[in-house]
Amino acid sequence: TQLLEQSPQFLSIQEGENLTVYCNSSSVFSSLQWYRQEPGEGPVLLVTVVTGGEVKKLKRLTFQFGDARKDSSLHITAAQPGDTGLYLCAGGAGRRALTFGSGTRLQVQP
Amino acid sequence: DADVTQTPRNRITKTGKRIMLECSQTKGHDRMYWYRQDPGLGLQLIYYSFDVKDINKGEISDGYSVSRQAQAKFSLSLESAIPNQTALYFCATSDHRGLTDTQYFGPGTRLTVL
Numbered sequence: 001t002q003l004l005e006q007s008p009q010f011l012s013i014q015e016g017e018n019l020t021v022y023c024n025s026s027s028v029f030s031s032l033q034w035y036r037q038e039p040g041e042g043p044v045l046l047v048t049v050v051t052g053g054e055v056k057k058l059k060r061l062t063f064q065f066g067d068a069r070k071d072s073s074l075h076i077t078a079a080q081p082g083d084t085g086l087y088l089c090a091g092g093a094g095r096r097a098l099t100f101g102s103g104t105r106l107q108v109q110p
Numbered sequence: 111d112a113d114v115t116q117t118p119r120n121r122i123t124k125t126g127k128r129i130m131l132e133c134s135q136t137k138g139h140d141r142m143y144w145y146r147q148d149p150g151l152g153l154q155l156i157y158y159s160f161d162v163k164d165i166n167k168g169e170i171s172d173g174y175s176v177s178r179q180a181q182a183k184f185s186l187s188l189e190s191a192i193p194n195q196t197a198l199y200f201c202a203t204s205d206h207r208g209l210t211d212t213q214y215f216g217p218g219t220r221l222t223v224l
Contacts, residue, residue, distance in 0.1 A: 006152075031210050042114075042200050042215025043153070050210065088152055092211050095160075097143065097168065098204075103152035 004101035012107040021074045021104045023089035031092040114216040129188040133201030141204040142184040191223045
């Protein structure tokens with residue numbers, strides 16, 4: 001069974017602060033995705049990374065896939081209240097269904 | 111119009127009742143999924159289907175069953191609902207391309223079992 005552990009589980013910060021969320025596994029994944037879920041809605045894809053060491057930027061969000069493709073991080077610069085939500089990482093491996101992490105709930109206070 | 115729809119959006123039922131949650135998609139994707147989400151937690155995979163003739167158990171399939179009636183429809187049944195099945199249920203579809211499998215989620219069904 002492939003498991004993805006996210007840390008921290010919950011994060012409450014002030015507007016303007018920086019933060020990093022981690023997604024770790026003992027298994028190798030062929031791809032790693034990050035989703036954001038807002039209250040009352042389903043998760044929405046933010047980014048997909050497929051190459052070990054790959055870094056992708058989406059405005060103030062920076063995503064990195066570990067060299068060994070077992071871990072990933074999400075860094076948010078100058079967080080804003082609109083970044084509030086549940087962040088989920090998900091690993092893909094061949095034909096199997098995605099494995100989702102346990103999630104990090106982020107709250108950004110104005 | 112939404113690409114992935116779920117009905118009902120909210121349901122309150124009693125222990126022992128049979129419940130069916132329905133999911134329809136207009137994205138033309140072959141793959142469909144049912145997930146369960148408990149308050150403050152991530153997603154747990156209940157069942158998934160890679161095409162009309164394919165049904166696979168996920169990590170928490172006990173107490174649930176599914177039916178893939180057509181490419182566009184995937185329903186989840188609780189044969190005899192129990193209170194610990196109270197949760198938010200999401201349907202998702204995906205279009206597997208190469209190494210990636212982006213999932214598109216419905217709006218969710220909030221189920222309460224009394």
